[in-house]
Amino acid sequence: MGILDDVRRLQTGGTDQEIVDANTETPTGVHVTFERSSPRRFDLVVGADGIHSAVRRLAFGPESDFASDRLDYDRYDAGQQKDILARVYAGVGWQVPAVMKAVHRAGDVYLDSISQVRIDRYSKGRVVLLGDSAYGNTLGGFGTGLAVVGAYVLAGELAAVGGDMRNWGIRL
Ligand SMILES: Cc1cc2nc3c(=O)[nH]c(=O)nc-3n(C[C@H](O)[C@H](O)[C@H](O)COP(=O)(O)OP(=O)(O)OC[C@H]3O[C@@H](n4cnc5c(N)ncnc54)[C@H](O)[C@@H]3O)c2cc1C
Numbered sequence: 650m651g652i653l654d655d656v657r658r659l660q661t662g663g664t665d666q667e668i669v670d671a672n673t674e675t676p677t678g679v680h681v682t683f684e685r686s687s688p689r690r691f692d693l694v695v696g697a698d699g700i701h702s703a704v705r706r707l708a709f710g711p712e713s714d715f716a717s718d719r720l721d722y723d724r725y726d727a728g729q730q731k732d733i734l735a736r737v738y739a740g741v742g743w744q745v746p747a748v749m750k751a752v753h754r755a756g757d758v759y760l761d762s763i764s765q766v767r768i769d770r771y772s773k774g775r776v777v778l779l780g781d782s783a784y785g786n787t788l789g790g791f792g793t794g795l796a797v798v799g800a801y802v803l804a805g806e807l808a809a810v811g812g813d814m815r816n817w818g819i820r821l
Pocket residue numbers: 657664665666667668697698699700703761779780781782785786787790791792793794796
């Protein structure tokens with residue numbers, strides 16, 4: 650079985666790379682095309698790519714169909730994210746000015762919306778979602794455990810069909 654993440658590391662030296670298409674299924678696999686490398690065939694594509702999952706978007710539809718509104722910013726531009734925070738918290742008192750000074754000095758920053766993913770199925774043919782991409786919930790406080798349990802259940806489901814995707818039907 651081709652493991653997409655291993656291939657990603659081998660082909661790109663571990664850098665992030667967008668999957669461009671994962672919708673073309675054949676009787677023996679799913680044909681995946683990438684942004685910066687050759688297309689490959691996989692037995693299974695697991696979209697464990699987080700709450701803003703590209704795999705979910707490609708296989709199931711746009712994020713707005715399944716998740717809360719997404720903040721509009723460049724996630725690679727820390728300066729832009731600091732500016733957003735500065736605008737939102739401008740004029741707020743108490744400890745906030747000190748916190749904003751620290752944000753301004755910080756080497757990196759993590760900014761995202763509070764989001765919840767609601768989707769009525771986790772698999773479509775040979776593409777399956779796992780973890781936050783399938784059932785992410787920023788404020789739940791149990792997302793990591795759920796992602797691990799989901800991986801355990803998925804492994805069990807794969808073992809149950811002996812890798813024969815003709816009988817595939819995830820019961821998550
Ligand atoms: C502020 C905050 C606090 C939280 N606190 C808790 C807590 O206390 N306890 C708890 O259990 N959970 C907590 N969570 C939730 C928890 O972090 C997630 O539920 C968990 O990380 C989900 O795991 P995941 O593997 O599904 O997704 P992620 O951890 O988001 O991993 C997805 C991975 O996919 C990678 N990726 C995305 N796109 C691509 C691409 N195109 N190519 C290659 N790689 C890609 C990302 O870089 C990332 O490494 C918190 C979340 C947030 C935001």
